[in-house]
Amino acid sequence: MICENIQKINEEIAAAAKKSGRSPEAIKLVAVSKRHPVEHLMKAISCGHNVFGENYIQEVIEKKNFLQDKVNIHFIGNLQSNKAKHAAEHCTMIETIDRLKIVKAINKHLQETNRTIDILIQVNIGDDDNKSGTRKEETFKLIEEVSKLKQINTKGLMTIAPLEKDNELSRKHFANLRQLGEKAQAEGLFSKNMKIEYSMGMSGDYKIAIEEGATIIRVGTAIFGQRP
Numbered sequence: 001m002i003c004e005n006i007q008k009i010n011e012e013i014a015a016a017a018k019k020s021g022r023s024p025e026a027i028k029l030v031a032v033s034k035r036h037p038v039e040h041l042m043k044a045i046s047c048g049h050n051v052f053g054e055n056y057i058q059e060v061i062e063k064k065n066f067l068q069d070k071v072n073i074h075f076i077g078n079l080q081s082n083k084a085k086h087a088a089e090h091c092t093m094i095e096t097i098d099r100l101k102i103v104k105a106i107n108k109h110l111q112e113t114n115r116t117i118d119i120l121i122q123v124n125i126g127d128d129d130n131k132s133g134t135r136k137e138e139t140f141k142l143i144e145e146v147s148k149l150k151q152i153n154t155k156g157l158m159t160i161a162p163l164e165k166d167n168e169l170s171r172k173h174f175a176n177l178r179q180l181g182e183k184a185q186a187e188g189l190f191s192k193n194m195k196i197e198y199s200m201g202m203s204g205d206y207k208i209a210i211e212e213g214a215t216i217i218r219v220g221t222a223i224f225g226q227r228p
């Protein structure tokens with residue numbers, strides 16, 4: 001089922017991209033495998049998929065140790081300062097940076113080994129008290145501060161849209177995230193020619209997110225089924 005699901009989603013990605021005049025290659029599918037066993041990731045790898053999203057450091061370490069270079073892991077969970085270095089060690093991208101303290105800890109850790117890491121700034125785009133992420137007003141300041149850290153490459157913005165009764169209602173949040181990124185670029189916070197990454201959209205609303213400019217979608221349930 002996992003392979004069929006991935007294939008179906010790739011077809012949906014292509015269709016949504018076409019509908020909005022975009023190239024399907026501009027959209028990266030992150031298969032969110034949190035709380036699923038390593039066998040499920042291996043299944044996905046067997047049909048050519050190797051980018052996964054994980055929320056818990058312990059799982060990141062276990063899966064990465066087992067699968068090694070066969071996987072690229074995006075960290076998409078809440079990050080604590082004391083565990084941040086593990087995320088930097090094992091992940092290709094950390095999508096959930098919303099505080100300077102944590103990203104400073106990561107930068108310090110990476111300095112020791114002279115490595116860099118790609119990150120996204122997580123924005124609480126719907127001003128939802130139950131969601132993490134920087135508030136819209138604080139985002140530019142954080143981008144500015146993070147860009148001073150030499151080991152950190154800020155690639156763009158990520159958001160988890162507030163839970164809405166109808167997926168279509170997520171559209172405005174996705175559009176707002178993209179507008180925020182474009183404004184940041186216009187103000188020089190992202191370099192002029194840089195292609196900003198927008199990580200937005202999950203199982204229920206990824207097609208809408210693509211129509212609104214998502215470059216990374218994070219899909220769990222629609223690939224692996226309900227989480228155990």
Ligand SMILES: *Cc1c(COP(=O)(O)O)cnc(C)c1O
Nearest residue numbers: 032076202203218219220221222
């Ligand atoms: C779990 C999770 C997802 C995947 O959600 P599904 O609805 O299962 O597709 C995406 N993004 C984040 C940040 C998550 O924690």
